[in-house]
Amino acid sequence: MTEPLQFPLAAVVGADGLKLALCLTAIDPKIGGVLIEGPRGMAKSTLARGLADLLGSAEQRPPFVTLPLGATEERLVGSLDLDAALGQGKAQFSPGVLAQAHGGVLYVDEVNLLPDPLVDLLLDVAASGTNRIERDGISHRHDARFVLIGTMNPEEGELRPQLLDRFGLNVSLDGLPEPAARQQIIRRRLAFDSDPQAFCVQWAGAQQVLAERCQAARQRLERIALDDQALAWITERCFAAGVDGLRADLVWLRAARAHAAWRGSEQIEEEDVQAVAEFALRHRRREAPPSQQPSAAPSATGASAEPQGGQGDWGALPPQAVAGGPRREVPNWAKKP
Numbered sequence: 001m002t003e004p005l006q007f008p009l010a011a012v013v014g015a016d017g018l019k020l021a022l023c024l025t026a027i028d029p030k031i032g033g034v035l036i037e038g039p040r041g042m043a044k045s046t047l048a049r050g051l052a053d054l055l056g057s058a059e060q061r062p063p064f065v066t067l068p069l070g071a072t073e074e075r076l077v078g079s080l081d082l083d084a085a086l087g088q089g090k091a092q093f094s095p096g097v098l099a100q101a102h103g104g105v106l107y108v109d110e111v112n113l114l115p116d117p118l119v120d121l122l123l124d125v126a127a128s129g130t131n132r133i134e135r136d137g138i139s140h141r142h143d144a145r146f147v148l149i150g151t152m153n154p155e156e157g158e159l160r161p162q163l164l165d166r167f168g169l170n171v172s173l174d175g176l177p178e179p180a181a182r183q184q185i186i187r188r189r190l191a192f193d194s195d196p197q198a199f200c201v202q203w204a205g206a207q208q209v210l211a212e213r214c215q216a217a218r219q220r221l222e223r224i225a226l227d228d229q230a231l232a233w234i235t236e237r238c239f240a241a242g243v244d245g246l247r248a249d250l251v252w253l254r255a256a257r258a259h260a261a262w263r264g265s266e267q268i269e270e271e272d273v274q275a276v277a278e279f280a281l282r283h284r285r286r287e288a289p290p291s292q293q294p295s296a297a298p299s300a301t302g303a304s305a306e307p308q309g310g311q312g313d314w315g316a317l318p319p320q321a322v323a324g325g326p327r328r329e330v331p332n333w334a335k336k337p
Contacts, residue, residue: 004196005196005197006049007046007050007192007199008053008199008200008203008206008207009022010206010209010210011206012043012046012047013177013181013185013188014177014185015043015047017278017279018034018036018171019047019050020262021034021169021171021276021279022048023054023210023213023262024255024258024259024262025147025258026051026214026218027217027261028218028221028255028257031169031254031258032148032167032251033166033168033169034149034150034168034170034171035167035169035171036048036149036151036171037151037152037153037154037170037171037172037173038151038153039153040153042173043173044173045109045151048107048109048149048151049107051105052064053210053211054210054211054214055105062103063101063102063103063104063105064104064105064107065101065104065106065107066108066109067106067108067109069109069110069113075096075097076097076118076121076122077125077131077133078095078098078099078131078133078140079093079094079096080092080094080135080140081094082136093140093142096131099131099142101146102142102143102145102146103145103146104146105146105148105149106146106149107149107150108122108148108151109150110152110153110156111151111152111163112152112153112156112157112158112159113156113157119160119162122163123162123163123166125144126148126166129143130142131143131144150167165245165247165283165284168255168280169279169280170279170283171279216264217258217264224260224261224265224267226253226254227267230256230257230268230272231253233270234253234256234273237277237281241285242286243284243285247284248280248281252276252277252280252281255276255279256272256273256275256276257272260272
């Protein structure tokens, strides 16, 4: 069965902060995934699914698995055939969503609406990297390591703190696009709906540039040291923000290194620490950060479109692209490393 074509991430208007967070997660999956918050109609699912093209290589794509709404516990963890176990002397395991997502991405839409039993299972597996099923004294265990991507509308309910902290990065889409950006969003959506294949071909060049940049950054990542200076910057700011636990420090450090790799740098600079600060702290801080801390994290709103001149942060645009929001100096999305 042929997979349906997905809207290219490079063709999404605005939402630069979220696109950056997804790229960083593709560069270093150990960051721990992304929680995307925002009201209805902000293309959260479209953006999340765009991560699939950035993972792995063109020859080998990791799985991108969606946890269906209303999924049962058995659908999540898998099931054991006891009749087969009695007849053959061994358990016959039917894989669930966790097994299918191993080595790739597990995507959960409306993650804040998951029932508590499924949340508990997700927490256990995300922490251990192993899924264990036991039924009537028969058990089965398999690896289940994946990047967790979740979307939610905060107006529909909060997320349990334990699961909230499990997401490495948190991005909020909370802005209203300006009229020019809204027009461009609608034009591209209509063009994709009218002929998805032609639209994807049109954006294939920009999408390839993005995927190649992520792949080059992955290759560069291990050469960048998690150095003491970067750690000092981060731990001081986590302390100032009143962050409980140490997960934020580790996630922030990994994200800063991934950002340095994304820029093509060989070491973590303070600009890398600043660029990902809000992603790591937004869902963890208990106090407002000190006033002297500049807000350098990119805007996650979908309000900004591409900069003037038709050259957006996401590569060369088609001739009909509409100009919009301001250009950020770092990172320069339009160039390869």
